[in-house]
Amino acid sequence: MEKERVKLVGFWAxxxxxxxxxALKMKGVEYQYIEEDIRNKTPLLFELNPVYKQVPVxxxxxxxxxxxxIILEYIDETWKNTPLLLPQDPHQKAMARFWADFSDNxxxxxxxxxxxxxxxxxxxxxxSTVEALEKLEQExxxxxxxxxxxxxxxxxxxxxxxxxMPLWEELASIKILDxxxxxxxNEWLNRFLTHPMIKDDLPKKEKLYAYFDEVSRRIAPLxxxxx
Amino acid sequence: MEKERVKLVGFWAxxxxxxxxxALKMKGVEYQYIEEDIRNKTPLLFELNPVYKQVPVxxxxxxxxxxxxIILEYIDETWKNTPLLLPQDPHQKAMARFWADFSDNxxxxxxxxxxxxxxxxxxxxxxSTVEALEKLEQExxxxxxxxxxxxxxxxxxxxxxxxxMPLWEELASIKILDxxxxxxxNEWLNRFLTHPMIKDDLPKKEKLYAYFDEVSRRIAPLxxxxx
Numbered sequence: 498m499e500k501e502r503v504k505l506v507g508f509w510a511x512x513x514x515x516x517x518x519x520a521l522k523m524k525g526v527e528y529q530y531i532e533e534d535i536r537n538k539t540p541l542l543f544e545l546n547p548v549y550k551q552v553p554v555x556x557x558x559x560x561x562x563x564x565x566x567i568i569l570e571y572i573d574e575t576w577k578n579t580p581l582l583l584p585q586d587p588h589q590k591a592m593a594r595f596w597a598d599f600s601d602n603x604x605x606x607x608x609x610x611x612x613x614x615x616x617x618x619x620x621x622x623x624x625s626t627v628e629a630l631e632k633l634e635q636e637x638x639x640x641x642x643x644x645x646x647x648x649x650x651x652x653x654x655x656x657x658x659x660x661x662m663p664l665w666e667e668l669a670s671i672k673i674l675d676x677x678x679x680x681x682x683n684e685w686l687n688r689f690l691t692h693p694m695i696k697d698d699l700p701k702k703e704k705l706y707a708y709f710d711e712v713s714r715r716i717a718p719l720x721x722x723x724x
Numbered sequence: 725m726e727k728e729r730v731k732l733v734g735f736w737a738x739x740x741x742x743x744x745x746x747a748l749k750m751k752g753v754e755y756q757y758i759e760e761d762i763r764n765k766t767p768l769l770f771e772l773n774p775v776y777k778q779v780p781v782x783x784x785x786x787x788x789x790x791x792x793x794i795i796l797e798y799i800d801e802t803w804k805n806t807p808l809l810l811p812q813d814p815h816q817k818a819m820a821r822f823w824a825d826f827s828d829n830x831x832x833x834x835x836x837x838x839x840x841x842x843x844x845x846x847x848x849x850x851x852s853t854v855e856a857l858e859k860l861e862q863e864x865x866x867x868x869x870x871x872x873x874x875x876x877x878x879x880x881x882x883x884x885x886x887x888x889m890p891l892w893e894e895l896a897s898i899k900i901l902d903x904x905x906x907x908x909x910n911e912w913l914n915r916f917l918t919h920p921m922i923k924d925d926l927p928k929k930e931k932l933y934a935y936f937d938e939v940s941r942r943i944a945p946l947x948x949x950x951x
Binding site for chain 1: 775784787789790791794795797798801802814815817818819821822825826830859
């Protein structure tokens with residue numbers, strides 16, 4: 498078989514890119530990585546993802562695909578003879594999709610607001626973030642990973658919590674990952690961060706800290722705050 | 725085999741519910757339909773969908789599933805010996821998911837804004853809606869349906885355009901479905917509306933008109949308009 502031509506266009510701090518990198522590593526797929534500066538987007542990104550102009554973009558044998566969760570499913574369906582990321586039972590698969598969407602669209606939004614807002618708005622956003630995580634706590638109970646005994650689709654999608662949330666807590670002087678309220682999530686977080694497939698490829702903490710310090714100040718006005 | 729127990733909790737005007745009804749009809753799956761008044765939600769809805777408290781909720785042999793696009797995928801994966809809704813080629817499948825998400829999250833938002841806002845904001849929303857539809861126009865070109873020769877996942881997801889958009893144009897005195905700009909979309913719209921699997925189960929035009937007249941007035945303040 499002709500060698501696969503696999504490219505990933507990404508940005509070093511993007512959790513949406515990291516989940517794809519993790520999937521490719523778990524699947525043992527070799528690829529060319531192309532770093533994109535999302536503050537100074539190149540014509541390549543506009544050409545590959547004209548609708549959203551965002552990373553990641555995945556290119557497989559010339560076929561272009563944007564959107565990280567859709568890319569994850571594509572990878573799982575294309576490289577089938579490797580550990581599967583989504584459960585094969587249709588209902589379990591559907592629920593993994595449900596919580597993955599919840600993580601990106603509900604949890605992600607309130608967590609970012611907790612990072613970037615101040616005062617009463619921040620207090621409310623912290624409460625909403627904890628409440629969202631408590632839902633995932635229920636989903637995780639009795640399991641080693643969201644995927645069951647091994648890392649799966651939902652772990653990769655939710656993975657951002659493990660390397661972002663402690664930094665965001667520090668940066669915004671807030672407490673979210675309370676181990677008395679979220680014992681399973683806290684255990685999962687350590688298990689995920691120290692997993693052999695994950696631990697060596699995460700962005701460096703200091704670099705991420707500086708990045709989010711700048712990002713949170715820049716977007717704070719959107720949340721009614723000047724920080 | 726024991727008879728399948730299939731229930732669908734819905735609301736008569738919801739396009740998210742109608743896409744699931746259409747999928748079940750195409751698959752030949754019998755089900756019990758439970759109408760929920762979304763203005764006066766019952767304890768059943770809170771119990772079945774505690775995260776979003778929204779319709780549709782699908783219940784199959786006691787297993788509960790919310791979120792219409794996730795339900796559509798579940799139905800396709802569960803009743804496999806019936807016409808498949810998603811393409812089997814992984815890249816085509818991924819792109820159907822991409823455009824389905826685009827329809828719900830990009831097109832849907834600007835179209836609702838075009839219905840409910842006024843003045844300059846409405847003019848901009850109309851332009852954005854046409855631009856979003858022009859992207860779908862490109863996707864549709866040369867095909868009978870978004871799913872190819874037959875109605876598929878993406879047709880069911882985008883189906884709302886066919887029975888909502890002409891009403892919204894009338895209600896808000898706007899023009900979106902310009903056949904010179906969107907010839908393929910306009911042809912698809914008529915083909916979809918008159919399809920034997922679709923035409924008999926759509927909500928009545930007069931009832932929908934009255935419903936959206938009320939809805940658009942009620943939510944207009946969210947768009948800075950008093951209508």
